[in-house]
Each structure stands twice: as C-alpha cells, then as structure tokens.
Amino acid sequence: MPSSPSPSSSVQAARQSLADRLRELRQAAELSGTDLAAAVGWHKSKVSRIEKAVQPVTQSDIRAWCEACGAQGQADDLIASLRAAEGGYVEWRRLEPTGLRKLQQSYVPLYEQTRWMRVYQPHVIPGLFQTAGYVRALLQVITDFRNIPNDVEAAVEARLGRRRVLTTGGHTFAFLIEQCVLDYRIGGPAVMAEQLRHLLEDMSLPSASVGIIPASAPRAMWPVEGFTVYDTTQVHVELLTANVTVTAPSELNTYFKAFDELSALAVYGSAARELVSGALVALEAQ
Known part of the structure; x- marks a missing residue:
C-alpha cells in the first residue's frame, strides 16, 4: 500500500500545481518570463522562482500575473488554490x-x-x-x-x-x-x-x-x-x-x-x- 503524503509534501505539490498553472497562463499569453516581469515591475528572476515553486506566491502576485496575461477572470480561482495549498490538507x-x-x-x-x-x-x-x-x-x-x-x-x-x-x-x-x-x-x-x-x-x-x-x-x-x-x-x-x-x-x-x-x-x-x-x-x- 502506498504511503500517504505528508502535509509538507502535499503543500509543496499544491504549490507546484499552482506554479504550473501560472506558467501556462504566461505561455498562453505568448509572454516570456522577461516580458511578464517587465509588465509587472519585477526582477526577471522572480518569474522563474515562482514557476519553479521556489518562491512563495502572494495574492497580489497572482492578480498582477493574471492582469499581465489578460486572464483577470482566473485570479479568484488561483487565489483559492493558493489558500488550499497553504492549509487545505x-x-x-x-x-x-x-x-x-x-x-x-x-x-x-x-x-x-x-x-x-x-x-x-x-x-x-x-x-x-x-x-x-x-x-x-x-x-x-x-x-x-x-x-x-x-x-x-x-x-x-x-x-x-x-x-x-x-x-x-x-x-x-x-x-x-x-x-x-x-x-x-x-x-x-x-x-x-x-x-x-x-x-x-x-x-x-x-x-x-x-x-x-x-x-x-x-x-x-x-x-x-x-x-x-x-x-x-x-x-x-x-x-x-x-x-x-x-x-x-x-x-x-x-x-x-x-x-x-x-x-x-x-x-x-x-x-x-x-x-x-x-x-x-x-x-x-x-
């Protein structure tokens, strides 16, 4: 029987899933990481760290990301996923x-x-x-x-x-x-x-x-x-x-x-x- 994931591994998996969705939004908008960073006023390395789930993402980060990608309608869903990643399991x-x-x-x-x-x-x-x-x-x-x-x-x-x-x-x-x-x-x-x-x-x-x-x-x-x-x-x-x-x-x-x-x-x-x-x-x- 496979063992159940620990809370920390489950949270990390949820964070990676969220990061993957953010990367998909950027790619669908045909923006490079550098383009997106410039649009929201970030250092370009922040985009890479977020997409690798190395840097925790905030609600304001998500809203800025979605706006830059023309996907404002997905922000609430992604923010809910963020909350779930932190305390859902x-x-x-x-x-x-x-x-x-x-x-x-x-x-x-x-x-x-x-x-x-x-x-x-x-x-x-x-x-x-x-x-x-x-x-x-x-x-x-x-x-x-x-x-x-x-x-x-x-x-x-x-x-x-x-x-x-x-x-x-x-x-x-x-x-x-x-x-x-x-x-x-x-x-x-x-x-x-x-x-x-x-x-x-x-x-x-x-x-x-x-x-x-x-x-x-x-x-x-x-x-x-x-x-x-x-x-x-x-x-x-x-x-x-x-x-x-x-x-x-x-x-x-x-x-x-x-x-x-x-x-x-x-x-x-x-x-x-x-x-x-x-x-x-x-x-x-x-």
Whole structure:
C-alpha cells in the first residue's frame, strides 16, 4: 500500500500545481518570463522562482500575473488554490495531538456561522444525527485506530453539543445517506437499533431534508468520498489520513454538482423513512 503524503509534501505539490498553472497562463499569453516581469515591475528572476515553486506566491502576485496575461477572470480561482495549498490538507494526527475533544469543539464556530449545510455520507450516520452510543462506539474505534490519547467521553459530549444547530439559529440542512450506512453495525445491534430509531425522529425536523440513496438506484452518479458543504464557500472532505478543505471555485462547483446529482438518486419523505424502518426491522429480527 502506498504511503500517504505528508502535509509538507502535499503543500509543496499544491504549490507546484499552482506554479504550473501560472506558467501556462504566461505561455498562453505568448509572454516570456522577461516580458511578464517587465509588465509587472519585477526582477526577471522572480518569474522563474515562482514557476519553479521556489518562491512563495502572494495574492497580489497572482492578480498582477493574471492582469499581465489578460486572464483577470482566473485570479479568484488561483487565489483559492493558493489558500488550499497553504492549509487545505491537514493530517488528522496534527489535528488530534491530545485526543478528539478539541477537534469536535473546533467545528462549532463554523457550524454556527453556516446557514446552509449540505452533507453526503456514504459510510456513517451524519454526525449531527448520531446518538451518544453511536458516537462513543465510532470515536473509540477512531481513537484505537489512530493510536491517539483517549478522551472519548469528553469528545462524545462535545460532538453531541453541536446538535443544537439543528434547532437554533435559522440553519438549513440537506443530508444524503447511502442506504448501506443503515446496515453497518457501528457499536453492535443494540446501539445501531437505537441510532436508527433516533434517525427516524430527526427526519421530522423542519430544518433538515434527509434523502436516502437506495442500494437499488440506477447510478447516474457513483458513490464518492463523504463531504460537507458549508454555504457556498468551502467543502470539507474527510479522508482516512487527513481533512481536506476545498475552496477553489472550480472545485467547489464540482462538489455542488456532485451533491445535486446524488440528490437526484435519493428518495425522501415516507419512502426514505421506509428504508430506515426496514433496516431497523431487519436488525431487530436478528
């Protein structure tokens, strides 16, 4: 199995990708490095250093570069890529040095600021719907797998505390859950049965739309990694090794499109409740 890239190597790769895009803009504008440097008032070596990702590029550098190349319309996308290069990929071990409680609490400001949250989950029940038993089982597995300090009980309390956004502050939520999630035995049958009953209750919340994507649905969109969309400004993608924050407009649009495509596969209302109830009946019959 190939090893996951370190945060530093991932950042450098992102910087090089940005540098490559800047070089392509210069070449498309038929400018030499010397021409571009003269147009923006730089020493000619700065262009070369930026294109080799040796010198960090700033937002003002990007805007000046794009203007000189007649590509002002691409500046915002490139600036978003710059932000992503600096902080978009963060390994979990850097976020969880003392356990999971602080990480759970760190999401609260973002949750409170977000007016429209869209969540796609192909693996677990969405966090805002999780019961204490389900959270405890899930976080214990994560703690053991990542070999981090065990503060599971405090982390459970912190995660459950985030649920208040479901009923306060005028937030709107759209959740998409793959049907297979209803069958995974996180915490064992009793914990899972309690979780499914709780999910049925939460599906009645006026702030939330819940869609279940049936396993039998003809796939016009394949199952992808789980992700959360915060308004229209950022997307968080949880990988096995790291949390990825997407802010580049073109990438955001891809996730918006994916959510729309996945939404079209889902069933809602009574049809969705029937799938959850069916999973609960099958579980309790065992």
